[in-house]
Amino acid sequence: MTSTTLTQAGTTRGVSTGALLAAGAAAGPLFLGLGLAQAFIRDGFDLSRQPLSLLTLGEYGWIQIGNFVLSGLLALAGAAGLRRALRGGPAGTWGPALVAILGTGLIVAGVLRPDPSMGWPAGAPEGNPETMSWHSYGHGVGALLSFGSLTIACLVFGRRQLRLGARGWAVYSVLSALATVVVMAWPDQDSISVRMVVGSFFVFAWLTAVSLHTITERNH
DSSP, rough: OHHHHHHHHHHHGGGOOHHHHHHHHHHHHHHHHHHHHHHSTTTTTTTTSOOOGGSSSSSTTHHHHHHHHHHHHHHHHHHHHHHHHHSSSSSTTHHHHHHHHHHHHHHHHHOOOOOOOOOOOOSSSSSSSSOOOOOHHHHHHHHHHHHHHHHHHHHHHHHHHHHTTTTHHHHHHHHHHHHHHHHHHHOGGGHHHHHHHHHHHHHHHHHHHHHHHHHHHHHE
């Protein structure tokens, strides 16, 4: 068996690096696209005060649960692709690891659902629940791991890009992290559900861009 054959056989059981990176690029568009579609279609849901996580509850909650889990699996695939593509180079260890934490956090947040609140689903308390269940805490931890790790990944890749002389990409990575932190930490609880979507857009758009750019780099 030749070395080429051995290499092909060891390609994550037949999945190419490009396909893995494409999966990672699709994680954000799927998560936000399907989540926002439900927010506008599901009767009674109000994105101005109800976060997308609450879509895991109610009659069609399985759709958003599946959205969390599938997006997480795509992110894990993307992390595997980044690990291959960056192996031995700058950010080759921590970059893929942080994207893998994103994927794991999304899966955890999907499986462990939040408590009914903010009037969703129908009959739920209009504000936050007085006490939180263990799975609601778990959901919060999963969400925090997801978006916290991806924000840090922006900075890790920004350092890599600066070392490689890609200053434009480095600036974009750092600004994506800063914009996410500013939007998510803004002291206005009345707009938190909308700000979570905006912050998610910044970091997921960054992940899509970096994943696609890595594919392009490999083809040149």
